[in-house]
Amino acid sequence: MPIVLGAIADDFTGATDLANTLVSEGMRVVQVIGAPEPDASYGDAEAVVVALKSRTAPVEEAIAESLAALSWLQSEGAEQILFKYCSTFDSTPQGNIGPVADALRDAMGCELALICPAFPKNGRTIYNGVLFVGEAPLAESPMKDHPLTPMRDSNLMRLMDAQSAGKTGLIPAPIVQQGAEAIRAKTAALIAEGLSYAVIDALDEIDLRTIGKAAADHKLITGGSGIALGLPDNFRARGKITSRQSGTFRATEGRALILAGSCSTATRAQLAQAKAKWPYAKVDIDKVAAGEDVVTQLADWAKAQPVDSPAIIYGSADPEEVAAIQKRYGVTTSGQMMEDTLSALALRLADAGFDRLVVAGGETSGAVVSALEIKMLEIGPEIAPGVPWTQALGRRPLTLALKSGNFGQPSFFEDALKVLP
Numbered sequence: 001m002p003i004v005l006g007a008i009a010d011d012f013t014g015a016t017d018l019a020n021t022l023v024s025e026g027m028r029v030v031q032v033i034g035a036p037e038p039d040a041s042y043g044d045a046e047a048v049v050v051a052l053k054s055r056t057a058p059v060e061e062a063i064a065e066s067l068a069a070l071s072w073l074q075s076e077g078a079e080q081i082l083f084k085y086c087s088t089f090d091s092t093p094q095g096n097i098g099p100v101a102d103a104l105r106d107a108m109g110c111e112l113a114l115i116c117p118a119f120p121k122n123g124r125t126i127y128n129g130v131l132f133v134g135e136a137p138l139a140e141s142p143m144k145d146h147p148l149t150p151m152r153d154s155n156l157m158r159l160m161d162a163q164s165a166g167k168t169g170l171i172p173a174p175i176v177q178q179g180a181e182a183i184r185a186k187t188a189a190l191i192a193e194g195l196s197y198a199v200i201d202a203l204d205e206i207d208l209r210t211i212g213k214a215a216a217d218h219k220l221i222t223g224g225s226g227i228a229l230g231l232p233d234n235f236r237a238r239g240k241i242t243s244r245q246s247g248t249f250r251a252t253e254g255r256a257l258i259l260a261g262s263c264s265t266a267t268r269a270q271l272a273q274a275k276a277k278w279p280y281a282k283v284d285i286d287k288v289a290a291g292e293d294v295v296t297q298l299a300d301w302a303k304a305q306p307v308d309s310p311a312i313i314y315g316s317a318d319p320e321e322v323a324a325i326q327k328r329y330g331v332t333t334s335g336q337m338m339e340d341t342l343s344a345l346a347l348r349l350a351d352a353g354f355d356r357l358v359v360a361g362g363e364t365s366g367a368v369v370s371a372l373e374i375k376m377l378e379i380g381p382e383i384a385p386g387v388p389w390t391q392a393l394g395r396r397p398l399t400l401a402l403k404s405g406n407f408g409q410p411s412f413f414e415d416a417l418k419v420l421p
């Protein structure tokens with residue numbers, strides 16, 4: 001059976017977030033890491049989510065990887081493509097969302113693509129084209145201090161206009177609330193005006209399901225995982241997906257390791273709670289920069305901890321500390337040093353029997369999953385909205401939770417381990 005829905009996610013935690021939504025809406029889904037080889041097998045999946053690490057990659061690389069993913073998904077039959085980016089947009093004026101969306105639109109001959117990062121369950125809503133995180137506009141939320149993609153504007157039309165070759169309009173909340181027909185009429189009007197994108201307001205999941213219905217015939221949709229809520233029903237109504245589930249998720253038995261590279265307010269609160277309970281060690285970036293073998297030191301430390309307790313290794317720091325580190329080594333180099341250290345630790349410790357991994361941060365997860373050479377993930381039980389456990393399909397038996405920086409309650413790390421048998 002060909003797949004019907006193909007998704008291209010610009011980071012790994014975003015990909016699991018989306019795959020989780022599609023699974024909970026009744027689709028059979030696999031997450032693949034990078035554009036697969038032409039002969040790759042993905043079982044009886046109805047949707048495939050290709051996870052890229054393109055959010056902060058150089059623009060040309062992000063475009064090339066996204067187009068490669070598109071062409072593989074189309075060759076496997078995907079009728080609709082979803083370009084998944086962060087529910088907090090996570091892209092500066094130099095960023096990749098606009099250029100990648102432009103390239104996908106051109107390649108697909110698509111007239112207009114929706115822009116909808118809303119994820120109401122996690123507090124991300126859009127009103128008059130302004131993205132809110134809880135009660136704060138994006139640029140007044142903790143996202144203003146993100147280490148790699150600080151968000152200093154909350155207006156999605158302006159953000160898109162700064163990045164993309166096309167012009168972006170708005171489908172405002174009152175139209176969304178009138179229903180799918182009104183959305184389709186407004187979309188047609190914006191196309192007639194020559195617009196290439198439409199930010200669409202979404203205040204809750206009812207709005208997102210209405211938008212999903214209105215977008216049944218869109219070749220390309222862009223946004224967060226929320227925009228996917230209504231899509232499986234479109235395929236179901238057309239008899240293109242079945243209700244048969246095919247999950248084989250079975251958690252591995254080994255030791256648990258928490259690796260955190262996310263510096264978000266949420267992750268730091270979660271770490272504070274977990275550190276009160278379990279042994280922890282912090283990556284000293286100055287030692288890494290000085291060439292010390294920090295990986296061996298921390299791997300030895302983790303192995304020496306009680307086997308029945310998770311070990312926590314983190315780089316996460318508050319905005320002042322991150323700013324000071326970035327001043328010493330540069331933004332890219334500091335991020336890279338941390339990602340290299342955490343991913344080398346994942347590899348070393350997976351080999352030593354730590355095969356339940358909780359990783360916090362999208363870039364960090366990308367680095368870890370790549371180092372472990374994982375090619376495909378199956379989605380397992382949900383820990384928190386947008387964060388499921390996953391199982392690596394392939395050579396190395398591993399159970400992983402890839403947590404988006406901003407997701408989860410302060411008890412997230414304990415919640416994660418409680419979910420597994």
Ligand SMILES: Nc1ncnc2c1ncn2[C@@H]1O[C@H](COP(=O)(O)OP(=O)(O)OP(=O)(O)O)[C@@H](O)[C@H]1O
Binds near residue numbers: 335
């Ligand atoms: N102490 C630190 N100093 C400088 N950079 C750091 C430090 N700790 C972590 N980093 C880097 O900050 C970046 C955090 O990005 P990451 O995507 O992992 O988390 P996030 O943005 O909170 O998560 P998400 O993308 O899922 O929202 C990574 O590149 C990480 O290596």
Ligand SMILES: O=C(O)[C@@H](O)C(=O)CO
Binds near residue numbers: 011014224225362405
């Ligand atoms: O949409 C989100 O917030 C997440 O799935 C994500 O992309 C974080 O990196």
